[in-house]
Amino acid sequence: MSVTAEQTGPFSHVPAIEPAKSWMPFGSLRRIRRFYDVVAAIVVVLVVLFAMGPIVWTVLTSFKTEGEIVSRSFTWLPKSLNIENYQTLWERSGYPRLLRNSAIVTGLTVLMSITIGTVAAYSISRYRFRGRSGLMIFYLVIRMFPFTLLLIPLFIMLRNLGLFDSHFGLALTYTTFLLPLCVWMLKGFFDGIPPDLEEASRVDGSTRLGALVRIVLPLARQGIAATTVFIAIGAWNEYVWALLLTTANGARTWPVGLQLMVGEFQMPWGVLSASGIISIIPIIIGFAIVQRALVSGLMAGGVKG
Amino acid sequence: MSDTVTTRETAATVRDDSQSTSSNVIYALIEGKYWAYLLLIPSLILVTAVVVYPVISGIWLSFHEYRLNRPALGRPWIGLEHYRDMLSDKTIRIALKNTLIWVTVGSISQFILGMITALALHRSLKGFRIAAVLVLIPWLLPSVVSANMWRLMLDSRLGVINELLSRIGVLERGHAWFTNPSTALYEVLVVELWKNFAFFTLFFLAGLYAIPSEYYEASSVDGSGTFQRFRDITIPMLMPVIVGATILRVIGLFNSPDILLVLTGGGPGNATQTIALYGFQTAYLRFDFGYAAALSVLALFCLMAFTVVYVRASGVTKE
Incomplete structure (x- = not known):
């Protein structure tokens, strides 16, 4: 902002310009800035409390004993780090199997979305072919379809194909809303890689596929990792589709199991909290790893379009 | 946007001549002008199978009677019967009204809190980076867990919110949330606000960082105030975002009934019933797939109408 006296170069002989006090009252401007900084800090603290409060409370509850939770005198903090709820969950609720089902479905969804999405996004990012913009808009419009319009026919389709209540069948239906997202995010990341390097390797005699695998994919690895995590979170969290497309004996995933547990055990809040916390740990870890690239990728995929 | 093939193709075509005819076909595919399409084929097959075909067959299904719990009925063509039934379906009227409240109040409340948070975080004070990450976490959480976290806090006997509010005398002890038909929808909207306001924060914050700071400097020289700058620079520059x-x-x-499904299931009565939830429950609880498909088509028209009107009204045309 201010003009410093430390000027060098051809204009060093020109005296530094003093800002005229009449039109730039630095003192009061600084005071206004300071005021807004204080307001911003208060807002941010309140919003963080609002956002994190329920999560912190659930963590605390998961370490309380059932007695502490239902006692008449309100318990704020658990007396000790009691892991009974986690043990009950692990040994007596069938929850590990649900987590395993979810992990398999998530893995299959990621595998399909990322491999198919990568080549499609690369093509859209690099080549100007007939129907390109139409295709991009189409991938955007898919998000607009009411989910029941897809879900009901997919239910019938999976039953006819014998894929109802299977990991692969559920993963296949998840690609309906995750593949378009995946293509848009990855296209944004590929757009950010200059094509010069591929051209150079092509001049050296590499095939197009070779250039894609050896040059582009390594350069886009952060973006691909971020997209993978985002797709995985989407598949891991999904509840409504799994409710209709799976049963207890088959591929039922953890969100469905957790929700059914609410009725089954008559609100064992301690165990419920523990299962909630166990299930969101992978999300938090994944997000923490790719946080920076993910945020920029979401922007590229959602807004620049 | 040009539809011509890029100049990079020429190198490949020149080299083509030296190849024998048998490998020419493969070469033309991998190195020729079909390469771009070849890469798209897997995704087009998948999207056709899991999106295009289901949407068409869903619309087709809406003209049929199809009840999963009565297989003897078959799948007879009934024309516009379902759409005629909709006109006299009282639940639809409630669901449409609720959907309007749900979407309007939900998007406006999330917009405002998201914008305030983004503007505050944009001042980039110490510790704001980590704060921005923490604020985003509810948005990434599964709705089943989010909804149950709130149910735990809002429990009439054991909930921490009732404990706090009754201590300061705002609420009588044992107040049961989500049970009053006239307020239940708004109570769920608070949970929805918590879960999704950060979506706006994420986009607005990135949009704010993209505004060149010279714009603000120029206007502060003009002597315009904070509000004026917000109105004249921030809002217009953020418009596409x-x-x-x-x-x-x-x-x-x-489109997302999951929070409602977990917290109220559309109740009490039909007080929190929305179109998406009604469509899902018609299929999941009543097994009436034909009518559920017709409800989905109605939802599709609502969404299309909104998007067209909103994009026209805002004056921003995409690409």
């Missing part, structure tokens, strides 16, 4: 994020959030609100 605002339009894009709002459309995506409205679609999200319209």
Whole structure:
């Protein structure tokens, strides 16, 4: 902002310009800035409390004993780090199997979305072919379809194909809303890689596929990792589709199991909290790893379009 | 946007001549002008199978009677019967009204809190980076866990919120949330606000960082105040982000019944019934797939109408 006296170069002989006090009252401007900084800090603290409060409370509850939770005198903090709820969950609720089902479905969804999405996004990012913009808009419009319009026919389709209540069948239906997202995010990341390097390797005699695998994919690895995590979170969290497309004996995933547990055990809040916390740990870890690239990728995929 | 093939193709075509005819076909595919299409084929097959075909057969199904619990009925063609039934379906009227409240109040409340948070975080004070990450976490959480976290806090006997509010005398002890038909929808909207306001924060914050700081410096020289700068620079520069994020959030609100499904299941009565939830429950609880498909077509028209009107009104045309 201010003009410093430390000027060098051809204009060093020109005296530094003093800002005229009449039109730039630095003192009061600084005071206004300071005021807004204080307001911003208060807002941010309140919003963080609002956002994190329920999560912190659930963590605390998961370490309380059932007695502490239902006692008449309100318990704020658990007396000790009691892991009974986690043990009950692990040994007596069938929850590990649900987590395993979810992990398999998530893995299959990621595998399909990322491999198919990568080549499609690369093509859209690099080549100007007939129907390109139409295709991009189409991938955007898919998000607009009411989910029941897809879900009901997919239910019938999976039953006819014998894929109802299977990991692969559920993963296949998840690609309906995750593949378009995946293509848009990855296209944004590929757009950010200059094509010069591929051209150079092509001049050296590499095939197009070779250039894609050896040059582009390594350069886009952060973006691909971020997209993978985002797709995985989407598949891991999904509840409504799994409710209709799976049963207890088959591929039922953890969100469905957790929700059914609410009725089954008559609100064992301690165990419920523990299962909630166990299930969101992978999300938090994944997000923490790719946080920076993910945020920029979401922007590229959602807004620049 | 040009439809011509890029100049990079020429190198490949020149080299083509030296190849024998048998490998020419493969070579033309991998190195020729079909390469771009070849890469798209897997995704087009998948999207056709899991999106295009289901949408068409869903619309087709809406003209049929199809009840999963009565297989003897078969799948007879009934024409516009379902759509005629909709006109006299009282639940639809409640659901449409609730959907309107759900989407309007939901998107506006999330927009405002998201914008305030983004403006505050944009001042980039110490510790704000980590704060921005923490604020985003509710948005990434599964709705089943989010909804149950709130149910735990809002429990009439054991909930921490009732404990706090009754201590300061705002609420009588044992107040049961989500049970009053006239307020239940708004109570769920608070949970929805918590879960999704950060979606707006994410987009607005990135949009704010993209505004060159010279714009603000120039206007502070002019002597314009903070509010004026917000109105004359921030809002117009953010407009494409605002339009894009709002459309995506409205679609999200319209389309996602999961928080409602977990917290109220549409009740008490039909007080929190929305179109998306009604469509899902018609299929999941009543097994009436034909009528559920017709309800989905209605939802599709609502969403299309909104998008067209909103994009026209905001004056921002995409690409």
